[in-house]
Amino acid sequence: MGTSTLDPAAIGGWLEQFVIGVQVPGAFWRAERYGDGSYTLWTYSTDTRSWATADHEPGASEYAVVQSGPRRLWDETEAAYRWWEERGRPGVECFGLTVGGDGGGQQVWLGGPDRAVGVGGMPGAR
Template sequence: MPVFDEGKHGGGSGSGNVVTVEVDKDNATDAQLRLARARYSPTLVVGDRTTGCPGGAPFDRVIATCSIRRVPNAWVAQTRPGGIIVAPWGPEYGGEAVVRLTVGGDGTASGRFVGSSAFMRLCQPRSARPSSLEYLSGPWPAGGAKSATSVSPEDLGGWLAMFAVGAQVPGAFPLTERYADGSYTLWLHDTAITSWATADWEPDRAAYEVAQSGPRSLWDEVAAAWRWWDDQDRPGFDRFGLTVTPDGHTVWLDSPDNPVPLRN
């Protein structure tokens, strides 16, 4: 099944004005046969979906049916000013929502998230997610500083909460180690493999043991991000937005003039 569709600009209606890009040759062949049986005839390209289809640009619409962490610059460049990009977007930490971006004439795109989503990630180079053991330098607590927190690991597990935290804490991700008695340890890792943190959840507790080590105090970052979201009355996906420029991405709340704080 094609996972990235582009509506071609200026050619009227009909499937002949659509370009679809699929990275897997077998999937592309199967999709082409099914489309032909349904009497649709889009242009089907086999290749890297992050590069789009330069030969077919400019496009009115770019629609991604795969989750991304970054909107490729090529998608923005190949969409005409005023055109729309719709894509499921999620930060490294987790959580995801569909964003609807309007492309400007200056190589940027901006718009709001319109609702929660959960799509397969785009097949592209991914940051390493090593096991927790690769972060530890010796026996427990492996040089980690211990403390306690009133922020429950349970508060951080929802899809929306993960999105709100991840938008503020780039380059970090969680793993959960569960035990037979129902308790668990929430591990936080950075993608640079320099820092880690743990928070131990047990039922009927108001404080939770934390350990963290490395140049980044990951638990402090994540807890501060969650408190910020809580202080804003836990806004939903529809209050968040995204601005894309050639230099990077900025997540904002309510307005592009109000970027979310970055914690690292």
């Protein structure tokens, strides 16, 4: 068990989920909500049997995190979010997609096809 300063609420928007999804392949999210406004964000990967939880508590500045399995899914999520922040939180209009001529080899990019994002495009990405 550990903690994070990244509030799970900060990654719940469509754009944030897009950016994280591009860089954390095979991960899925689900929230378990409680009556007091808190919730647990579950992240899981069925291919590696990895999972992570991050607990949102209203007004908190640190959030409890638990990770299990060969992938450190919360670490990957946090790295993807921080990567996006460091680039000024670009909007979806700044991203593009290149698809190979045979329909394979898809690659998401930021700012131009020579700036790949995600698998192979981000230092430390899988």
